[in-house]
Amino acid sequence: MKLKSISIFAILTLYYNITLCVAEEPKSYFPPGDYYRTGNSGLLTISPLFEGLQKFRIRSTGHNAHACGLNGTIESGHVQVDVRGIGDMSCDVVFKLNDDRITIEKGAASRDCQGFCGAAAGFTGTYWKPSPICEPASIKFNDKQVKKALKNNETEKAYWISRKLITECRDMFEGFGYLSRVFHTAHLSLSAKNHQCKKILEKGSFFRDLKREYLPEKMQNEYDKYSTEFNRLESECEQSMK
Known part of the structure; x- marks a missing residue:
């Protein structure tokens, strides 16, 4: 039995149709x-x-x-x-x-x-x-581990657990809620004297882009509180590098 030749165009058409089906499958x-x-x-x-x-x-x-x-x-x-x-x-x-x-x-x-x-x-x-570490139950567990480490004077351990959460689980926290965690991790860095405070604080740099006057009135006082804390930590981080 003699096979008929298949044109390059037919092959490409078939390939395109198969590729299109595969591409559309996730939708x-x-x-x-x-x-x-x-x-x-x-x-x-x-x-x-x-x-x-x-x-x-x-x-x-x-x-x-x-x-x-x-x-x-x-x-x-x-x-x-x-x-x-x-x-x-x-x-x-x-x-x-x-x-x-x-x-x-x-x-x-x-x-x-x-x-x-x-x-x-x-x-x-x-x-x-989220990855397993960023699921709510896991975040809650790791928060307890941070408190436990601090109670046992294991500041460096508490720092690394806290740092992992703010690095990998950013999307699980709201704006000011995330900023609170950044501040807490920066404080842990200062206590551990590991010279990472400034690097950690950079994770909250989005705060500098917020305009107080554009925030709802009930959030403006909260903004002022975070702004004061940010400036204080920024100064302490700079001092820790000297």
Whole structure:
């Protein structure tokens, strides 16, 4: 039997189609697990694929303890929010996967999505799958280890645990909450006399870009407190290098 020759064009076309299918696959399937919103203000849980569907659950918090809660399914990349028992509602949500992060956005028909939330809460944003050390239970455990090390006068050990958290788990902490951890780690560096204080303080350099007048009035006093502490630590770090 004589085989017909296959043109280079046909081969390239076949390769392109296969590559396209592979490239599009992540858009229709989301790795299961827990994804935390930046600042640990929300949790997206996605179940494994079962009979062509994945289930999801979103729980998030906003100001004044207001919260959001919605469930649904994912089929071939399409997100369907469960509105059963809520009446005539339409909530269109889009998930976008990028490495270990999922960005949640409201779609075109999202007029009723706020019905799943309190007045001062929302669920959109970037959710990420943290490494084991950055999961909330692990952070809590390591915070206890820092206190235990300090109680045993193991300042250097406390410093390294604290440093690991602020280095690897940045997205798990909110702005001022993260800054508090940076300050604490800088204090530990000064106590351990390891000359790392200035380097640690640089992790909070974003604070210098904040404009006090643009912050909500209730946050301006907090800003002043952090600004005073930042200046004091900056001076002490400089002195420790001499």
